[in-house]
Amino acid sequence: MRHYFILTNLEKDTKTYLTPLHARFTAEFPNMNASKQRIGDQRRAIVQRNFLTNEEILKIKEEVRHLLQHQSPTPHNTETNHSSSRRMRWTDHLNETIMKSYYRLTKLETDFTTYRSLLHQDIISKCPSIAHLSAQRLADQRRSIVNNQLLSTDRLNEIREEVRNELSSINTYSSDNTTAQQAIHETLTQPTLLVTNTADIQLTTAPNTIDQNTQQLAQNSLTLSAEITKQLEEMYSETYHKLKSSDPTTRPYIPKLRPSRKLAAITSCLNTHILPKTLTPDTDFNTLQTSIYCAAYTAAKFNGARIKESVESNNQSEQIPWWQKRLERRISKLRANIGRLTEYAKGVRSQALETHIFLNHFIHSGLTYGPTPYSTNKVSG
Numbered sequence: 001m002r003h004y005f006i007l008t009n010l011e012k013d014t015k016t017y018l019t020p021l022h023a024r025f026t027a028e029f030p031n032m033n034a035s036k037q038r039i040g041d042q043r044r045a046i047v048q049r050n051f052l053t054n055e056e057i058l059k060i061k062e063e064v065r066h067l068l069q070h071q072s073p074t075p076h077n078t079e080t081n082h083s084s085s086r087r088m089r090w091t092d093h094l095n096e097t098i099m100k101s102y103y104r105l106t107k108l109e110t111d112f113t114t115y116r117s118l119l120h121q122d123i124i125s126k127c128p129s130i131a132h133l134s135a136q137r138l139a140d141q142r143r144s145i146v147n148n149q150l151l152s153t154d155r156l157n158e159i160r161e162e163v164r165n166e167l168s169s170i171n172t173y174s175s176d177n178t179t180a181q182q183a184i185h186e187t188l189t190q191p192t193l194l195v196t197n198t199a200d201i202q203l204t205t206a207p208n209t210i211d212q213n214t215q216q217l218a219q220n221s222l223t224l225s226a227e228i229t230k231q232l233e234e235m236y237s238e239t240y241h242k243l244k245s246s247d248p249t250t251r252p253y254i255p256k257l258r259p260s261r262k263l264a265a266i267t268s269c270l271n272t273h274i275l276p277k278t279l280t281p282d283t284d285f286n287t288l289q290t291s292i293y294c295a296a297y298t299a300a301k302f303n304g305a306r307i308k309e310s311v312e313s314n315n316q317s318e319q320i321p322w323w324q325k326r327l328e329r330r331i332s333k334l335r336a337n338i339g340r341l342t343e344y345a346k347g348v349r350s351q352a353l354e355t356h357i358f359l360n361h362f363i364h365s366g367l368t369y370g371p372t373p374y375s376t377n378k379v380s381g
Helices: 002-007 018-028 036-048 054-069 074-085 092-105 115-126 135-147 153-189 209-221 226-243 261-278 285-302 310-317 322-346 351-362
Strands: 192-195 201-204 368-371 376-379
Touching (some): 002 018, 018 036, 092 115, 092 135, 115 135, 226 261
Antiparallel strands (some): 368 376
16 A cells, blocks of 8 residues: 555556556565556455555555655656656666576476466566566567577577576486485385394394385275175186187277276286286287287176177178268169159150159249140240
């Protein structure tokens, strides 16, 4: 509210206050990412919802009135002109800051994912004086720096090298931290030497109870009962004996299944209990392929998927295609028309035939022609 009263000269000029108010707010609170409209809405909410009492607002007004009486309005006018009317001057420092942030955020122009908003926030935090500029304006200035050579090629290469060194140091630091964390984890999980009071050294292993509980919980959640496992094994055996001598190219198509706990339990049971009984180191490729296909078929069927058999697919392939049906309909219509015209030329002219010939061949010919009960009369129009 204090900045609002200062910029509007105690609410006497409320036309162009929003942009300089946003600039001052961003400069004073760089960590808060708020738009101009949001700041304007918050200013109205302070008054309408009584976030500040009338006494506090009047007190702020008196302080601003006293401040305006003892200083000239030059700063306000300068800031307003700078943000609205006067053309901005882009210094080399601003251009270098933009290019450095651009190279760093895009990882040397290798990742352009949503870099504009990040570039806008980074530039405003470093240069609050241009907080009134939009993200599009900063992106245009970045293109202008490159296309119009506002910075020399040597200077751009220097900035690129600086950013490359900065990114490499960050990556090295992060990799060192990862290595250190892995070493700590390995140290905690390795056997620990404990020395007793009698100076005897005993080797004991520190149990990782959290990992054991997690693995045990996962195993319990993916374990099927003995009855369901027996049903699954019977279905797999039936499918294997049914498809082991079939052609792999004519087997039914297995649809894609959605991941679920039930499907995970079925797959785990097939991989750990059923397949090891049928596969050996001496298994040939055809048997291996058939076993894997039958396991996938069994998992899909047991999970409730609808699998079309090969017979149904063959019947579908034997159906007449649509283009052939269209051609056959057109051929039948042409044959019917040829028959009607042939009968008409022979003199066998029924009322229905004359009406059909008139509607299809003479209605748009420009001739006055109409069917009669027993003959046709043709009069030039």
